[in-house]
Amino acid sequence: MRRQAVDRYVDRLLGRSRPKPFSATEDELALVRTAIDLAAAGPDAHGPSPAFVDRLRNQLSEREQTQEATPEPRPAWRTPPRRRFLAAGALTATGALAGAAADQLLQDRGQSAQAQQPAASDELVPVTGTWQQVAQTTELPEGAVVAFDLGTVTGFVRRTGGRLRAVSGNCTHQGCRLDLDPNRDKLACPCHGATFSLSGINLTRPHPGAPLPALPRLPVREQGGTVQVYAPAAGEPPQPAA
Amino acid sequence: MIWRADTAAPSPRPAVLPWAVYPDWDAIYADNVGRIYRLMFSKVGNRPDAEDLTSQVFTAALGPLRPGAEIGQVRAYLTTTARTVLAEHWRRTLGHQVTEIDPDILDLAEFPPGAGESEAGEAGAQAHRILEALPERYRQILTLRFLRGYTVRQAATELGVSVANAKVLQHRALRAAARVETAQDVRDEEANIGGEGEAK
Numbered sequence: 001m002r003r004q005a006v007d008r009y010v011d012r013l014l015g016r017s018r019p020k021p022f023s024a025t026e027d028e029l030a031l032v033r034t035a036i037d038l039a040a041a042g043p044d045a046h047g048p049s050p051a052f053v054d055r056l057r058n059q060l061s062e063r064e065q066t067q068e069a070t071p072e073p074r075p076a077w078r079t080p081p082r083r084r085f086l087a088a089g090a091l092t093a094t095g096a097l098a099g100a101a102a103d104q105l106l107q108d109r110g111q112s113a114q115a116q117q118p119a120a121s122d123e124l125v126p127v128t129g130t131w132q133q134v135a136q137t138t139e140l141p142e143g144a145v146v147a148f149d150l151g152t153v154t155g156f157v158r159r160t161g162g163r164l165r166a167v168s169g170n171c172t173h174q175g176c177r178l179d180l181d182p183n184r185d186k187l188a189c190p191c192h193g194a195t196f197s198l199s200g201i202n203l204t205r206p207h208p209g210a211p212l213p214a215l216p217r218l219p220v221r222e223q224g225g226t227v228q229v230y231a232p233a234a235g236e237p238p239q240p241a242a
Numbered sequence: 243m244i245w246r247a248d249t250a251a252p253s254p255r256p257a258v259l260p261w262a263v264y265p266d267w268d269a270i271y272a273d274n275v276g277r278i279y280r281l282m283f284s285k286v287g288n289r290p291d292a293e294d295l296t297s298q299v300f301t302a303a304l305g306p307l308r309p310g311a312e313i314g315q316v317r318a319y320l321t322t323t324a325r326t327v328l329a330e331h332w333r334r335t336l337g338h339q340v341t342e343i344d345p346d347i348l349d350l351a352e353f354p355p356g357a358g359e360s361e362a363g364e365a366g367a368q369a370h371r372i373l374e375a376l377p378e379r380y381r382q383i384l385t386l387r388f389l390r391g392y393t394v395r396q397a398a399t400e401l402g403v404s405v406a407n408a409k410v411l412q413h414r415a416l417r418a419a420a421r422v423e424t425a426q427d428v429r430d431e432e433a434n435i436g437g438e439g440e441a442k
Contacts, residue, residue, distance in 0.1 A: 007413060010416065012288070013287050013288050014387055014388065016288060016289055016290075017288070017290060018288060018290040018291055019288060019291075019335075021334075021335040021336055021337075022336070023337070024336050024337075024338065027420070029336065029338050029340055030420045030423070030424050031416060031417065031420045032336065032340055033340050033341060033420070033423070034372065034416060034419045034420040034423045035287060035388070035416060036284075036285065036286060036287035036340070036341060037287075037365070037368050037369060037372065037423065038287075038369050038372065038373075038384060038388035038389070038419070039287030039288065039388055040283060040284040040285075040287055040365035040368070040369065041365045041366040041368070041369035041370075041388070041389055042287075042388050042389055042390075042391060043390070043391040044283065044288070044289045044292075044391075045280065045283050045284065045365060047276050047279065047280060048275060048276055048279040048292075048293065048296065049289075052279075052293050052296075053275055053276075056275065056293075056296065056297050056300060057268075057271060057275075059297070059301075060267075060271065060300055060301065060304055063301065063304060064267065064304060165265075167265065172262050199265055199266070199269075200265045200269075201265070201269055201272070210351055211273065213262030213263075213313050214262060214263065214264055214265050214269050214273075214313075215262075215265070216262055216263040217263055217265040217310065
């Protein structure tokens with residue numbers, strides 16, 4: 001009997017279907033573990049099917065929209081420390097991250113419900129730096145991209161789908177300054193040839209292996225006919241670049 | 243300054259700029275779904291369960307993880323979530339923690355993000371360690387069945403035996419492999435206790 005149960009488990013594993021639970025002895029558990037270790041080097045281990053990746057993306061996207069539409073109180077540990085995440089992101093982007101902030105971020109997860117401000121002030125309010133002009137509104141029609149150099153921060157701002165987005169202009173490989181490619185649809189690194197999409201995702205990389213991290217995103221806003229990026233004050237006037 | 247989520251032993255390879263930031267949720271998902279799937283597959287050995295567990299990890303992480311999160315933090319959070327999800331899976335099915343994830347040791351950066359990018363690194367190495375210690379015949383049947391995806395019938399033909407014999411051979415080979423692996427685990431543990439173990 002026992003032998004059959006564990007054999008069926010292994011057969012289903014090899015048949016690429018979901019194995020069924022059974023009451024296993026220590027020896028059988030060891031057998032299952034070994035079967036898993038061997039199967040882990042098999043053909044299905046090479047990665048998820050594209051169909052699954054798409055399906056899960058859609059499910060998550062629907063779920064996220066539902067959550068946003070009907071915000072429900074979460075248990076304390078699930079409360080998104082959004083303020084902290086984004087604040088850390090902004091600081092990183094400007095090269096002034098205090099490492100402690102990141103540590104706190106995870107440690108404080110449990111206390112974040114108490115620590116967070118009331119919902120009314122849920123909008124992010126960065127605590128250092130200033131908003132600095134990088135372009136005139138008229139320079140950034142839909143689809144346009146503008147490079148900027150604020151001294152402390154360089155980057156690219158673009159308008160897409162009516163929204164402004166800004167990313168750092170330094171390659172995440174070795175920090176070289178990225179150039180806008182001639183088609184103005186990619187950022188290219190002159191040092192080792194990495195390229196990034198305008199949204200900051202790594203497209204090609206200098207060496208085989210893991211993709212480079214995405215380009216840090218910078219806070220950007222539009223006010224009084226100008227486009228502004230939030231960055232540490234450099235002690236010098238902002239210098240919008242073409 | 244290097245940020246780490248914890249103070250555990252350093253990962254075997256230098257991390258790739260863990261303080262860089264994911265621009266949006268899609269980027270978090272695109273960069274990590276393959277990694278989590280591979281991690282889960284290496285722990286359950288079959289596609290349906292690996293897909294289920296991957297879904298559970300991302301569903302659980304959807305609320306807490308937001309755009310603007312640093313890559314290192316996101317991966318640490320996903321790995322920790324994966325540990326919990328896997329533990330619950332084993333509790334629900336076989337009632338024992340058959341395999342587990344140690345977030346202090348595991349580095350998601352080492353799992354290639356896309357499909358078919360490389361041989362399953364650590365998993366492949368472990369499989370070969372087991373197989374190398376087996377007699378030729380056992381190694382053959384397990385290689386055909388597990389690593390190459392042959393059916394019993396195909397494996398039987400390849401080895402020139404009957405299907406019934408192939409099944410018996412596979413069963414014996416797997417038992418022998420389990421003994422080899424258990425012995426290897428014991429050796430590793432003893433080496434660690436003695437403080438003279440190799441890095442892995």
